[in-house]
Amino acid sequence: MKIARIQIEGTTRVGIVDGDQVQPLAADTDMSELLAATPAQRAEFVQRATEGEPRPLSEVRLLVPVQPRTLRDFLTFEEHLEGSLKLLGAPAPHPAWYDQPLFYFSNTNAVMGPDDPVAVPPGCRLLDFELELAAVIGKPGKDLSPEQAAEHIAGYTLFNDWSARDLMSPVVPVGMGPVKGKDFANTLGPWIVTADELAPYRRDGRLALEMHAELNGAALPAGGDNSANMSWSFEEMVAFASRGAELVPGDVLASGTCGAGCLLEYWAHTDSEEPPPLRPGDVVTLVVEGIGSVSNPIVAGAEPVAVPRARVEQRRRARPWNTAGSS
Template sequence: MRIARIEIDGGTRVGVVDGERVQPLAVGTTVEEVLAATPAERADLVGKAAEGGPRPLSEVRLLAPVRPGTLRDYITFEEHLEGSLKLLGRTAPPQEWYEQPVFYFSNTNAVIGPDEPVAVPPGCERLDFELELAAVVGKPGKDLTPEQAADHIAGYTLFNDWSARDLMAPVIPVGLGPVKGKDFANTLGPWVVTSDELAPHRRDDRLALEMHAEVNGVPLPGGGDTSANMAWSFEEIVAYASRGAELRTGDVLAAGTCGAGCLLEHWAHLGDEAPPPLRPGDVVTLVVEHIGSVSNRVVAGVEPVAIPKARVGQVRRPRPWSSATRG
């Protein structure tokens, strides 16, 4: 089943997509209750909540399929990590990366859907995209095993983790994350494809879906990647996320950028900016096998508001460890 949020007849509804048509569900039906249902319950719910006949997809506007309470973005593709670290002068991933699936929390207020414009963030000159696959939580849970986590994944969607590379670089050494380099836009869409529909496309314990990105209709050089190359499975990253923390319906967990799934890796390996950073007018399209595609156009942004540098040299209070308190 393909579960979407749609704008139709002046309101927002849940819809079930079948080919080029979408079946709107009754007003008041939420995407969360559809996601949280078992496959059998979901089919029954959709059957009872269907309202009117199917509509052509061209007559509705697709929205981000979920409005997640939390959005975790992992880095599970070793090839992408190697390319990212190369620009920092490192030849190999740190050993710590291999010990556990690391992630950062992204900005849920910046979630957008298919065909929505992405404004160049203030002060950015090196705008990039990131091709990712993401799991969407159906049933809430905490302290799950990977085996249990499988029953808590409702389905999967595409995720574009837009990145302002030049805004990230100065703050990464502080150790608190990419800050404004990742704060401005996160695309989810075009819909959530339920786990049962994708079950035939698994290789061992991984989804094996071909992925590629296009800029202005042209595939990124070097080809794409497969989700089978994830260092951890979605079940494993969901279990890790639930360690000591409750996952709730609609939460999103992205696998991180696949190999060759962004401009940054090309810059790192080729030593130049070909392909060039994104500019207003560019259209980025992410494509994942058996799920679909999602596109956004880059538009001009605004100039940054000036913020002063840190105030330093303030009077400090005596501390047990300060030389002023010692005899």
């Protein structure tokens, strides 16, 4: 089942996508209840909530399919990690990367949907996209095993982790994350495909979906990747994320960028800015087998507001460890 959020006649509805049509559900439909249901319960739920006739997808506006309370972005594709490190001049992945599926929290206030314009962030010259797959939580859970985690994944969607590369590079070494390099936009869409519908694509206990990105209608020359190349499965990622933390319906866990899934990797391997950074007028499209595609146009953004450098050499309070003769 493909579950979407749609806008029709000025109202927001949940809709079920079938081919090139979408069936609106009743206005009071609870997305969380739909995500938490089993496949059989979901079918009954939709039958009860169906309202009106199906509509062509071309006649409705697709909205972001879920508005997550938390959005964790992992880094599970080793090829992307190696390409990123090459540009930074790092010799090899840090040994800690291999020990556990690492992630950071992204900005849930900057989630965008299909066809929403993405503004170049203030001061950015090296705007990039990132092709990712994401799991959507359907049932709450904490301290889950990977086997238990499978029952808590409602479905999957596409995720574009937009990146301002030049805003990231000077601050990442501080150790607090990408800061404004990731703070401005991320895209989810076009809909959520339930886990049972993607079951035929599973290989060796994980999803095996072909993934590629297109820029202005043309696929990038290096080709894409397959989600089977993730170093951890989504079930393992969910289990790790739930360690000591409650996951709730609608939470999103993204895979991290796949191999050749961003411009940064091209720049790293060609030692040039080709293809060039994204500019206003460009359109980025992500395509994932079994799910669909999501596009966003790039538009001009605002100029940066000046912020001063740190105030230094302030008067500091005396501390016991700074007192002469202290041990």
